[in-house]
Amino acid sequence: MKNYEVAMQKEASKKYYYIRNLETMSIEKLPTQYLMHMFRANRSPNTIRRSAFAIGYYLEYSKEQEKSPTSVYILGYEQQYDFFIGFLEWLRMGKHKENMDKKPRNGTCNAYLKDVFRFYLFVEMQYQQFGGLNVLSYNQVTIADAVGVKRTLRSKAFKGYLKAEERNVRAAQTNEIITILEACTNIRDQVLILLISESGYRIGEILGIDYTKDIDYEKRMIRVDFRDDNANDARAKNAEEREGKISEETFEFLQYYIAEYWDILQHQNHLFVNIKGDTKGEPLKADSVYDMFTRMENKTGIQITPHMLRRYFANTRWEADWPLELISKALGHKHLDTTIRYLNVMDNKLKDASRKFYEQNSDIYGIKNFL
Incomplete structure (x- = not known):
C-alpha cells in the first residue's frame, strides 16, 4: 500500500x-x-x-x-x-x-x-x-x-551508483528519414521531421517554436527561446536560447506548410498544432509526436524517434568535418562528453587520425637506433 x-x-x-x-x-x-x-x-x-x-x-x-x-x-x-x-x-x-x-x-x-x-x-x-x-x-x-x-x-x-547500461541509441539514416517522410499523411509531420533533422533541436524545443517570433524569414533561421508558459508544456532545456539555420528547400516547405494551414495557425502562435479532431488548433504535444512515430514504424517497419534524428544531425555534421565544439553548441549540450556519445563515427575518426599522425611522424623516438 x-x-x-x-x-x-x-x-x-x-x-x-x-x-x-x-x-x-x-x-x-x-x-x-x-x-x-x-x-x-x-x-x-x-x-x-x-x-x-x-x-x-x-x-x-x-x-x-x-x-x-x-x-x-x-x-x-x-x-x-x-x-x-x-x-x-x-x-x-x-x-x-x-x-x-x-x-x-x-x-x-x-x-x-x-x-x-x-x-x-x-x-x-x-x-x-x-x-x-x-x-x-x-x-x-x-x-x-x-x-x-x-x-x-x-x-x-557518491561512489555506490549502479553500473549503468550502455544506451544503444543509434542515429537515424538518411534513407530511413526519406522513407518516413514518404509515409507521412500530412505536411505538418513532414515539416516537423525535417526541422529536427536539420536543426538538431530537442522535441520540446521544436514544439515550443512561436512562428511569429522565433523564425527569421529573411535569414532562414529558427530560434530556440525559453518560455515557461507554453500551452503544450514545451520548453527549452536549461532555460537556454540559440539559433539554427535550415536549408532553403526545407524553409520553402515550412512556408508552404504555414500557408496550407493558415486558417488554423492564425488563431494562435505555435508553429505545430493539432490539425483535426476535437483538439484541432491546439498546440501539438510531445505524446502526439511519439504516437506519430509509432504509427510510422507500424507502417514502414522503421523505428525512428526525435532523439535518433538529433543523433543523425550530430553524425552528419561530424562527417562534414564540423568541429566538435560547434556540434555541441548546435545541440545545446553543456558538456562535450555528451556530444561525443552521440557520434557513431568517433572511433573510426580517432583511428584514422592516429594512423595519419604516425604516417607523418614516423620513428619519433629513434627506435631504429635501438634495433
Whole structure:
C-alpha cells in the first residue's frame, strides 16, 4: 500500500507539484519546499515531476526502513552508504512500482538517487543545523587555465551508483528519414521531421517554436527561446536560447506548410498544432509526436524517434568535418562528453587520425637506433 502520493495543482499554465502523506493527508514540508524551489529556478515541469516521483519513492523506502529523511543525517558514513545502496537495490527490484514485472534500468535507478541527493543539498542549504551527508564527501581538483591561473574545483560524489547500461541509441539514416517522410499523411509531420533533422533541436524545443517570433524569414533561421508558459508544456532545456539555420528547400516547405494551414495557425502562435479532431488548433504535444512515430514504424517497419534524428544531425555534421565544439553548441549540450556519445563515427575518426599522425611522424623516438 502506498504511503505517499505525488500530486499536481495547475493554475493557468503553471504546474505546482507536491507530495502528500496518505496516512495523515498532510503535505510533506521539506520535499514540497524543494519542488517549489525547482519551480522558481525555472526547471521544466517534466524535470520537477521526475524529481517529485524520485523523492516520493525515497519516502516510501525510508518508511519501510523506519527512517525519516532527516534522521539519515545522524548515521555514520558506512550506515549512510548502506542505506542509499539499499535504496538503489529497492528500486532495481521494482518495489517502487505496483507492477514489479518490468524492472527499471540501472541508469534510471541512479537518476532517482541523484534527484534525492539534490533534495538533500537543498535541505542543507536551507537548514544548516542538519550539516551534510557523510556519503557526499568532497572531491577536490586543482586545474590551471590557459594563462596559468590555478583554481580549485570541488564536487560532491557518491561512489555506490549502479553500473549503468550502455544506451544503444543509434542515429537515424538518411534513407530511413526519406522513407518516413514518404509515409507521412500530412505536411505538418513532414515539416516537423525535417526541422529536427536539420536543426538538431530537442522535441520540446521544436514544439515550443512561436512562428511569429522565433523564425527569421529573411535569414532562414529558427530560434530556440525559453518560455515557461507554453500551452503544450514545451520548453527549452536549461532555460537556454540559440539559433539554427535550415536549408532553403526545407524553409520553402515550412512556408508552404504555414500557408496550407493558415486558417488554423492564425488563431494562435505555435508553429505545430493539432490539425483535426476535437483538439484541432491546439498546440501539438510531445505524446502526439511519439504516437506519430509509432504509427510510422507500424507502417514502414522503421523505428525512428526525435532523439535518433538529433543523433543523425550530430553524425552528419561530424562527417562534414564540423568541429566538435560547434556540434555541441548546435545541440545545446553543456558538456562535450555528451556530444561525443552521440557520434557513431568517433572511433573510426580517432583511428584514422592516429594512423595519419604516425604516417607523418614516423620513428619519433629513434627506435631504429635501438634495433
